Amino acid sequence: MGAAANSENIKLRQNALLLKVCGMRQPENIQEILALKPDYLGFIFYPKSTRFVGDEIPADSLKNMPATTCKVGVFVNETYETIRQTAEKYKLEAVQLHGEELPELCQQLKETGLLVLKAFSVDDAFAFETLEAYEGTCDYYLFDTKGNDYGGNGVRFNWDILKNYQGETPFFLSGGIDLAHVDQIKRLELPLLKGIDINSRFELSPALKDSAKVQAFFGKIRQA
């Protein structure tokens, strides 16, 4: 799917929470999750992650994905060139920058037509002023829990802190989200919350998603 078509799709679905399943790797498992029609599917291009795609996914296998699902590459402190080349190779439509990437890199990548999600590690001391420099440089923020690793820690942060967010960029909620959290998510009164990202809490083993559990989550969250 091209970037323009993709942003059109996202606009059409902007009233519902966008659902992203991250950390995919095995081709059969990818097909199982695609059958559930996620809005975004994430692939980790961070070599130190247990979910690193490595060579397990032939670049070709990501080329023929349904137009309704946006392919996201997750990167940690990579260069512009590496991200661009990887995006080209795997035909990614979006990039999630999950390290200490600067606003300039977000802007540069956005200008290429890629959708840009910039992740921030949140704890009770998170300084929302940090985000001011990123306004307008990315399409979404992604608020994840500050933990030992860059991502995939499986731990939630205190969502109440998001009431302090004064910015204009819409965001995804991430970090340890599990099936049991659906009701709490639905009660959140955060107008700029546009998407939910699930990952390690839906796994049978690293990068292998439990499709029945993902289906249960999607079913509950998509219920009016």
Ligand SMILES: O=C(O)c1ccccc1N[C@@H]1O[C@H](COP(=O)(O)O)[C@@H](O)[C@H]1O
């Ligand atoms: O999942 C990983 O291994 C990972 C590694 C490096 C950067 C990001 C990573 N995953 C992202 O982490 C968040 C939260 O995941 P979890 O629910 O806490 O397991 C999610 O956005 C993933 O995209």
